[in-house]
Amino acid sequence: MTKFWNNINKFPRFIFSVIIGFFLTTFRTIFELLKKKNKRLTISIIIIVFISITTSILRQMLGIK
Template sequence: MYNFWGNISKFPRFIISVFAGFFLTTVYPVFRLLTNTKTNYLVGTLVLFLFLSLYAIVKLMLGYVYE
């Protein structure tokens, strides 16, 4: 039974390391793109467009009308 609770107590650290690894693996190529000036503007524009489109989608989903 001690072994069981020892494994359960390690689970939160495992979940945090999985999420951190996923985040770093996903975001690392974007940071490599930001080293070049041309791709820096492209990535910035794409991120801005992504946030603006998500804002519009959520606003329409919640029923707010553009005025």
């Protein structure tokens, strides 16, 4: 039974490291692309379009005008 509780105690650290790892690997590639001058505009436009589409969808789902 102590093994079970040890595993339960380790779970939050595991989830935290998985989430941090996901964001680090995702944003590292974006930042590497932003260092190149010719890709900076393209990546910026893609990010802005993604954020605007996401906010538009959420507003329509929640009924916010």
